[in-house]
Structures are given as structure tokens and as C-alpha cells.
Amino acid sequence: MHVFTVKQLLSTSGMNQEVTISGWVRTFRSNRFIALNDGSCLSSIQCVVDYENLDEEVLKKINTGAALKISGVLTASQGRGQAVEIQVNKLEVLGEADPDKYPIQPKKHSLEFLREKAHLRVRTNTFSAVMRISSALAFAIHQYFRNEGFFNMHAPLITGSDAEGAGEMFRVSTLDAKNPPLNEEGEVDFKEDFFGKEAHLTVSGQLEAETYAMGLGKVYTFGPTFRAENSNTSRHLAEFWMIEPEMAFYDLDGNMDLAEDFSQSIIRYVLENCEEDLLFLEKRLLDEEKTKPQNERSEMSLIEKLRFVVDNQFKRVSYTEAVDILRNSKPNKKKKFAFPIDEWGADLQSEHERYLVEKHFKCPVILFDYPANIKAFYMRLNDDEKTVRAMDVLFPGIGEIIGGSQREERLDVLQEKIKAVGIDEEELWWYLDLRRFGTAVHSGFGLGFERMLMFVTGMGNIRDAIPYPRFPQNAEF
Amino acid sequence: MHVFTVKQLLSTSGMNQEVTISGWVRTFRSNRFIALNDGSCLSSIQCVVDYENLDEEVLKKINTGAALKISGVLTASQGRGQAVEIQVNKLEVLGEADPDKYPIQPKKHSLEFLREKAHLRVRTNTFSAVMRISSALAFAIHQYFRNEGFFNMHAPLITGSDAEGAGEMFRVSTLDAKNPPLNEEGEVDFKEDFFGKEAHLTVSGQLEAETYAMGLGKVYTFGPTFRAENSNTSRHLAEFWMIEPEMAFYDLDGNMDLAEDFSQSIIRYVLENCEEDLLFLEKRLLDEEKTKPQNERSEMSLIEKLRFVVDNQFKRVSYTEAVDILRNSKPNKKKKFAFPIDEWGADLQSEHERYLVEKHFKCPVILFDYPANIKAFYMRLNDDEKTVRAMDVLFPGIGEIIGGSQREERLDVLQEKIKAVGIDEEELWWYLDLRRFGTAVHSGFGLGFERMLMFVTGMGNIRDAIPYPRFPQNAEF
Numbered sequence: 001m002h003v004f005t006v007k008q009l010l011s012t013s014g015m016n017q018e019v020t021i022s023g024w025v026r027t028f029r030s031n032r033f034i035a036l037n038d039g040s041c042l043s044s045i046q047c048v049v050d051y052e053n054l055d056e057e058v059l060k061k062i063n064t065g066a067a068l069k070i071s072g073v074l075t076a077s078q079g080r081g082q083a084v085e086i087q088v089n090k091l092e093v094l095g096e097a098d099p100d101k102y103p104i105q106p107k108k109h110s111l112e113f114l115r116e117k118a119h120l121r122v123r124t125n126t127f128s129a130v131m132r133i134s135s136a137l138a139f140a141i142h143q144y145f146r147n148e149g150f151f152n153m154h155a156p157l158i159t160g161s162d163a164e165g166a167g168e169m170f171r172v173s174t175l176d177a178k179n180p181p182l183n184e185e186g187e188v189d190f191k192e193d194f195f196g197k198e199a200h201l202t203v204s205g206q207l208e209a210e211t212y213a214m215g216l217g218k219v220y221t222f223g224p225t226f227r228a229e230n231s232n233t234s235r236h237l238a239e240f241w242m243i244e245p246e247m248a249f250y251d252l253d254g255n256m257d258l259a260e261d262f263s264q265s266i267i268r269y270v271l272e273n274c275e276e277d278l279l280f281l282e283k284r285l286l287d288e289e290k291t292k293p294q295n296e297r298s299e300m301s302l303i304e305k306l307r308f309v310v311d312n313q314f315k316r317v318s319y320t321e322a323v324d325i326l327r328n329s330k331p332n333k334k335k336k337f338a339f340p341i342d343e344w345g346a347d348l349q350s351e352h353e354r355y356l357v358e359k360h361f362k363c364p365v366i367l368f369d370y371p372a373n374i375k376a377f378y379m380r381l382n383d384d385e386k387t388v389r390a391m392d393v394l395f396p397g398i399g400e401i402i403g404g405s406q407r408e409e410r411l412d413v414l415q416e417k418i419k420a421v422g423i424d425e426e427e428l429w430w431y432l433d434l435r436r437f438g439t440a441v442h443s444g445f446g447l448g449f450e451r452m453l454m455f456v457t458g459m460g461n462i463r464d465a466i467p468y469p470r471f472p473q474n475a476e477f
Numbered sequence: 478m479h480v481f482t483v484k485q486l487l488s489t490s491g492m493n494q495e496v497t498i499s500g501w502v503r504t505f506r507s508n509r510f511i512a513l514n515d516g517s518c519l520s521s522i523q524c525v526v527d528y529e530n531l532d533e534e535v536l537k538k539i540n541t542g543a544a545l546k547i548s549g550v551l552t553a554s555q556g557r558g559q560a561v562e563i564q565v566n567k568l569e570v571l572g573e574a575d576p577d578k579y580p581i582q583p584k585k586h587s588l589e590f591l592r593e594k595a596h597l598r599v600r601t602n603t604f605s606a607v608m609r610i611s612s613a614l615a616f617a618i619h620q621y622f623r624n625e626g627f628f629n630m631h632a633p634l635i636t637g638s639d640a641e642g643a644g645e646m647f648r649v650s651t652l653d654a655k656n657p658p659l660n661e662e663g664e665v666d667f668k669e670d671f672f673g674k675e676a677h678l679t680v681s682g683q684l685e686a687e688t689y690a691m692g693l694g695k696v697y698t699f700g701p702t703f704r705a706e707n708s709n710t711s712r713h714l715a716e717f718w719m720i721e722p723e724m725a726f727y728d729l730d731g732n733m734d735l736a737e738d739f740s741q742s743i744i745r746y747v748l749e750n751c752e753e754d755l756l757f758l759e760k761r762l763l764d765e766e767k768t769k770p771q772n773e774r775s776e777m778s779l780i781e782k783l784r785f786v787v788d789n790q791f792k793r794v795s796y797t798e799a800v801d802i803l804r805n806s807k808p809n810k811k812k813k814f815a816f817p818i819d820e821w822g823a824d825l826q827s828e829h830e831r832y833l834v835e836k837h838f839k840c841p842v843i844l845f846d847y848p849a850n851i852k853a854f855y856m857r858l859n860d861d862e863k864t865v866r867a868m869d870v871l872f873p874g875i876g877e878i879i880g881g882s883q884r885e886e887r888l889d890v891l892q893e894k895i896k897a898v899g900i901d902e903e904e905l906w907w908y909l910d911l912r913r914f915g916t917a918v919h920s921g922f923g924l925g926f927e928r929m930l931m932f933v934t935g936m937g938n939i940r941d942a943i944p945y946p947r948f949p950q951n952a953e954f
Contacts, residue, residue: 038694119685228671473672473673
């Protein structure tokens with residue numbers, strides 16, 4: 001007999017067939033109606049038991065969280081709320097869940113409570129919906145790039161170069177933690193370490209992706225990156241996944257075209273493939289917002305926010321124009337910004353980015369040509385020698401979601417910038433080789449996967465957008 | 478004007494159109510024929526320059542490795558070896574490649590030499606073919622699981638539990654390497670470390686995948702894992718990518734069905750989508766084997782080996798049967814095995830696995846029900862109390878490629894096994910919770926991505942199956 005999933009049964013038209021299904025009890029009411037869920041979709045299937053003919057010992061074990069194997073006949077449901085149900089002929093309890101001990105009971109649990117039970121929280125509607133969408137989003141990303149002729153590459157996680165300077169790094173070592181070997185100068189002798197030198201966890205795969213773009217043309221990475229920063233916020237993780245496309249022969253315009261098409265495409269995929277989960281999360285968010293004062297509620301519902309990105313062309317504005325707009329804006333003049341915008345050169349904050357998107361342009365925005373001194377060394381210097389060919393894509397509710405740039409392809413300019421930021425050129429010999437041999441215009445950008453998942457699911461804390469979040473004082477599970 | 482890729486141009490039927498293309502010079506002969514490659518496919522496109530009308534200074538810069546932007550008319554080619562070519566009207570040298578300095582010249586380079594130039598090796602035919610196939614293989618894996626109703630999950634890389642015991646681990650720390658803080662007992666005080674406890678890089682995402690399978694039903698991970706083992710072999714990396722599916726309600730038979738269908742499907746995808754690259758690598762392998770003595774050459778060509786897996790049903794044999802076959806085999810009796818098979822309980826070596834696949838059964842083999850004491854603690858104990866529900870999938874040429882098992886779902890049995898291997902039960906409280914609440918039969922397996930890529934591409938050293946290999950004394954780039 002074929003074993004079905006709940007998702008398959010709920011969409012079948014083959015009534016009155018004998019089916020077998022396994023899953024976990026979500027609820028059991030009136031000693032008669034089991035809502036059985038197997039994770040394949042948000043909905044449970046209703047299984048109707050004939051309790052008068054069921055062993056009382058078995059009946060007692062049908063508690064929330066118990067694993068059951070059920071055989072029965074699939075029929076059109078008499079009740080409201082579901083089209084089909086199973087008239088149970090055979091019921092086997094695979095694994096019990098003692099209601100006095102099982103923490104995931106059918107009631108509202110706080111997200112904080114569930115974070116402590118990260119190994120069980122995927123059994124709730126909220127987290128199963130988030131994680132099904134996570135999977136769809138990841139697939140949409142791979143499919144998009146494959147259709148566009150990109151090659152996926154695995155950038156290294158452990159790196160012997162600490163030259164990028166995008167953030168604090170974790171050291172990776174097998175040396176004795178208490179008594180490391182010392183060299184003649186009395187310093188730790190990393191020559192004795194596993195890799196023969198000091199090694200760290202990467203903060204970005206971009207530089208390695210550039211080496212591959214200069215051979216394969218269009219590549220992307222999709223892998224974990226790390227930050228050893230002591231940031232206990234709802235937007236930072238010590239370990240998170242990044243998507244970093246890198247394209248030879250793309251200038252900043254091509255990069256902006258790609259970022260817009262890419263972000264719209266992957267969100268459209270989720271809209272088209274995750275309707276049930278999105279509707280559930282939208283309702284969750286609405287309920288949550290009802291507890292907030294009116295002026296803190298978002299103006300758009302979850303799905304409206306996704307459609308706002310998918311249906312609007314992104315407005316492209318230079319940093320200089322944006323600063324003009326912000327300087328003359330009402331909130332700036334009325335001193336409503338926490339960080340007032342006085343002059344050209346200021347780094348923009350989320351409040352400014354959101355103002356541009358939500359109030360001024362009323363569409364997603366791409367800012368470009370940022371001041372050189374607030375951006376990374378590898379970004380291409382403009383002829384004005386003040387700005388670089390950087391871009392940030394700004395979304396409603398969160399501000400920056402994608403950051404990218406055209407890369408500096410001129411050897412001499414790059415060498416000067418490396419010197420200026422104090423990096424040893426020897427560290428980046430291989431990166432500079434790309435400018436020595438067959439250099440060309442090229443560009444790329446980075447997207448934090450969990451940030452995008454927060455946007456798509458409406459979850460407010462990044463610790464709820466990854467199965468097992470890592471942050472200061474926490475590497476549990 | 479639309480910018481094309483070489484792959485698009487070589488498959489177009491739109492002759493006599495004006496096209497623009499960028500790429501790198503592979504060869505330039507007779508001052509007339511440029512083979513231009515952009516990584517989109519193995520083939521280069523022939524660009525014909527009218528050297529009499531080309532500035533001599535420009536002509537001198539058309540060297541192997543130089544980046545060019547070319548405009549011209551796409552025409553049917555008069556020469557042999559290509560259907561179309563570009564009659565160049567305009568040629569711009571974007572980046573030169575000094576032939577006296579550029580290491581990747583149009584001649585045969587050893588794989589060892591290219592490993593030292595890992596940032597440039599993707600510009601060769603061999604590595605570009607391997608990496609295009611790597612990308613196709615990765616996509617095939619995601620697509621297969623999505624079509625089969627699996628959800629992708631991101632297992633954590635940094636872990637506070639070192640309980641799995643699958644291998645030596647790397648420590649991840651931000652403590653001062655030379656003078657770490659000590660506690661009252663005089664030991665390193667990891668409470669002061671970033672995560673508040675000693676943390677390591679994971680050796681497997683399986684245990685976390687199990688927690689998700691028990692909520693979402695069918696999940697898989699596809700991410701990096703780490704081994705701090707001092708293995709300087711052609712088959713081991715310190716950092717490699719693993720695919721680990723985990724399925725609730727699957728017993729070992731279901732697990733074997735999945736492993737067979739999965740491995741055949743992803744290889745079939747590569748056969749159907751990477752023909753040009755496979756034919757090139759097949760020829761490379763044939764040429765390489767010509768330098769070996771007859772008895773060391775493989776009996777099958779690369780593509781024959783892939784078809785061997787795709788076209789044959791996998792033979793399922795218990796470990797006990799396999800040991801009987803091996804004990805009575807010719808090579809065992811003639812003492813040809815480096816590790817003779819004397820009795821039940823021996824761990825099988827690659828030579829034994831290959832004998833079963835290549836000589837005895839002449840098809841891929843799945844061995845199951847291994848002795849408990851040579852397998853991991855989490856595998857389900859059989860009623861004989863001597864064997865566990867483990868399985869290994871064996872391929873020609875390499876032996877084991879996939880290892881998996883049905884997991885021990887009984888709390889008491891698992892607790893006893895954890896005790897027996899000397900792990901502190903407290904370390905695995907969350908893993909044991911899966912057996913406390915709604916436990917059920919479940920199974921999964923693991924596949925090393927680079928091992929599969931070696932099999933599919935015929936590369937003999939795993940360091941050539943990942944962009945930037947990490948191994949003892951090496952974390953360059």
C-alpha cells in the first residue's frame with residue numbers, strides 16, 4: 001500500500017480509497033477527531049475514530065505530539081473546515097507524548113520560549129511555515145541562477161587570509177587551548193597549527209567568487225559566513241548564510257538590473273508556491289500587531305509588502321540625490337530622525353532608507369555611487385575620486401537588503417586602496433593577480449539569506465529565521 | 478545591443494547578425510584566429526580578425542588570457558571544427574596577460590602545478606568542465622529533493638556539542654590564543670569565550686536534521702562539514718560539503734529505495750545536461766590512463782561508469798552474505814586482498830567493496846545490517862542484538878559513496894548505547910527528547926559532495942573537486 005503525505009491526500013480527488021498515513025497529533029477533540037500533521041503542509045488531516053470500538057489504553061495515548069500510523073478510508077468530510085477526512089480502521093501509536101512533559105501544547109507559546117526548545121519548535125504551525133518557506137526560497141535562488149546561466153561554487157569557509165576586513169573573525173585551531181606552542185619570539189606558533197598558519201572562519205566568499213567569475217563568467221555562492229561581533233540584536237547572527245553572485249563583464253547598471261530581477265523573481269516564487277503558509281503568517285502578524293499602538297503598526301500586510309516589491313519597478317537614485325532629498329525632508333527638518341542628515345558623506349541609517357522607500361518614492365529603491373570612505377576597498381572608484389560604484393537595494397520595513405558594487409579592476413588603483421586601508425599586499429597576491437592577468441569590468445552583490453527570510457515571512461527576530469541561531473553566549477544544540 | 482555568451486552564440490541560428498561578446502583569449506593563431514572563451518561552456522568561439530587593418534599595438538596584446546570585448550558579424554564558419562564564427566569589426570583589449578608572466582599558457586599543466594594556482598585554474602578546460610559539472614550536480618540535488626517533497630534546512634556549523642564522535646574537530650574561539658583566561662581549576666575558562674562554552678565546527682548535520690524530520694517529515698541538509706584529521710590523502714579534505722537527507726516514517730528499505738533513486742537521478746541529470754564537459758573529461762581520463770600499465774587502467778570509460786550506475790538496479794546484500802562471498806572469493810583465497818577476510822565482524826575495505834561491485838555482482842551494491850560494533854551509536858539495533866540497520870551504497874572504482882541507517886527510535890535502547898560509547902547523556906538531551914515525544918521510525922543517509930563529484934568527473938584527487946581545498950598545512954586563498 002502506498003504511503004501518502006497529508007499534502008497529497010488533501011489535494012487528491014480519489015475518494016473512498018483505503019489509505020495509510022503517519023504523522024503527529026496536533027489536537028484530539030471529542031474523543032473522535034484527530035488533527036494529524038506530518039509537516040508536508042500547514043494543514044492537518046482530520047482522522048475520525050470510532051472511539052467505542054477503540055481500546056481505552058490506546059485512546060489515552062492519543063495526545064498532542066504523539067506519532068500515529070493510521071489506515072482508513074478517505075471520504076468527503078461532513079464537517080466544516082476540510083474537504084476530506086479519513087474514517088479510521090486501524091490506528092497504531094508509534095510514539096507517545098506525555099501531556100505533562102511535552103512542551104509543545106496546543107496553545108500560544110512565546111517565540112522566546114520556543115527559542116529554548118529549538119529542537120521542537122518546528123512542530124508548531126509558525127515555525128513549520130517559516131521553514132517550508134525557507135526551503136522554497138533557497139530553491140528559488142538556485143533555480144533563478146541556473147536559469148540565468150550562473151554556476152554555483154563552494155567558497156571556502158576556513159581561510160588563511162584575514163584581509164577583507166568585513167568584520168571580526170573566529171579563530172579555527174587544533175592547538176592546545178591552554179598551552180599553545182610558542183615560537184622563538186614567545187608568540188603562539190601557528191606554524192604548528194593544523195593549517196600551518198593562523199586560520200579563521202570567513203566573513204564573505206566574495207573575493208574567491210571573483211576568481212571564479214574571471215574564468216566561468218557568472219557564478220554565485222550560497223553558503224555560511226561568520227561574524228564574531230558581540231551584537232545581541234534581533235538582526236545579527238554569528239553564523240548566517242549568504243548569497244553572493246559575481247559576474248564578469250557586468251558594470252554597475254548590469255548589477256542593478258540583476259539585483260532587481262533576482263529579488264523580484266525569488267519573492268514571486270514564494271508568492272506562487274507558499275500561499276497557505278504566507279496566509280497563515282500574515283494572519284499571525286496581524287494578530288501580533290493588534291497588541292501594538294496604532295502608530296507602530298505597519299501600513300502594509302505581509303503579502304502587500306511582498307507585492308510592493310514584486311509589482312513596482314525599483315527607483316534608482318544616487319547617494320548624492322538621496323542625501324539632498326533626506327536633508328530637505330520633513331522628518332529631518334522636524335528633527336524626527338534619530339540621526340539627522342546634515343551633510344554629504346554621512347552613512348545612511350535604516351530610518352533614512354525606510355523614509356526613501358515608504359514615504360518618498362513609495363517603491364523599492366536602489367542607491368548608488370556612495371562616498372568612497374564609507375565603503376569597502378575593492379569597490380570601483382569613480383572619476384570624481386570621491387565616490388565608488390557601490391549600490392544598496394532598499395526594501396520597505398527594513399531598509400538595506402542587498403549590498404553590492406562594481407569591483408575595482410585596475411591594478412594600480414586597487415594597490416593604492418589596499419595600501420590606504422593598511423592591508424599587506426602580500427596577503428592578497430592572488431586577488432591582485434586577477435588584475436594582472438585578463439582583468440575586466442566585473443560586479444557582484446551579497447544578500448543575507450535570513451534577512452530575506454525575515455522579510456518574506458514577517459518574522460521580527462533573525463533568531464527565528466534559522467533553525468539553530470548562533471549568537472553571543474549561545475551555541476546550544 | 479544585447480550582450481551574448483559564447484554558449485548562446487554557438488547554439489543560435491541567427492546568422493549574419495551583429496553581435497558583441499566579451500571573453501578571454503584561449504589561443505591566437507596566424508595573427509587571424511582568436512579562440513575566445515567566456516566560461517559559459519567548454520567551447521570557445523572563433524573570432525576572425527583582419528590583422529592588416531588592426532593596430533599592431535593591439536595585435537601584440539592578443540595573448541592567451543587577455544580579456545577582450547569584440548563586436549562583429551556572426552557567420553557560418555568556412556573552417557573545420559566550428560559551425561559559426563565572428564568576423565570581427567571592433568576589438569577592445571580590456572585586460573592584458575603578459576605571456577612571460579601569465580602561468581596558464583596553452584599547454585598541458587600538471588594538476589599539482591594548477592593546485593598552486595587555484596585562483597587561476599578554473600580558466601583551464603579541465604577545471605572549468607569540473608566546476609560546471611559541480612554546479613549542475615548541486616542543482617540536480619536540490620531539484621531532486623524538492624520534487625520529492627523534501628525541505629532544505631540549514632544545520633548549524635558551529636556547535637557546542639561534541640557528542641557525535643564522527644571525527645576530530647576544530648575549535649572555534651575568540652579567546653586570546655596566547656593567554657586564554659583560566660578558571661579557578663586552572664583550566665581554560667570557556668565561559669569567557671564567545672559562545673560561553675567550548676565550541677567546535679560540526680562533523681555532521683545529521684542529529685539536527687533528525688530534529689527537523691520529526692516535524693517537517695522529510696528534510697535534507699547541503700552544507701559544509703569539517704574534520705580535523707591529519708589525513709594527507711587524495712580522498713580526504715578538512716572542509717567538505719555533505720548532503721544529508723533525513724526522513725520520518727522511513728525504515729531501512731525506504732532509505733535504500735531513496736538512496737538508489739537519488740543517486741541514479743542526479744547522475745542522470747549530469748549525463749543529460751553536461752554532455753560536452755563529460756566527453757572532454759572522458760577523453761582526458763583516457764589519455765591519462767594510457768600512461769599507466771594495462772592492469773591499472775579502469776575497465777570502463779567515464780561515461781560507461783556513469784551509465785553502469787544509472788542503468789543497473791542496485792543489488793541489496795546483507796553484510797553477512799557479503800562476508801561469505803568475500804571469504805570464498807578467489808582474491809581472498811589467493812591472498813590478493815591487502816586485508817584478508819577471515820571472519821564475520823571485519824570492517825570492509827575499498828578493495829572488498831570494489832570486488833563485490835565490479836567482479837561479483839557487476840552492478841552497484843547496497844550492503845546492509847552491519848555489525849553493531851563497527852557502526853555509530855545512533856543506528857537501530859536489530860533483534861539479533863549483533864547487527865544494526867546500517868547501509869552503505871557501493872560504486873565501481875571507489876567503493877562506498879553513501880552511508881546511512883535507520884535511526885534508533887527507542888529511548889531506552891538509545892540511552893544504553895550512548896552510555897556504552899561513553900557520551901554524557903546530558904550533552905544529547907535534545908536528541909533524546911525526539912525519543913521522548915512522538916518518536917517514530919526514521920532514517921537517513923549522508924553523501925560527500927566532492928566524493929560524488931570525483932566519481933562523476935573522473936578526477937582522481939579530491940583536492941581537484943573543490944575550488945579551494947583545505948588540508949593539513951593548507952588554507953591558502
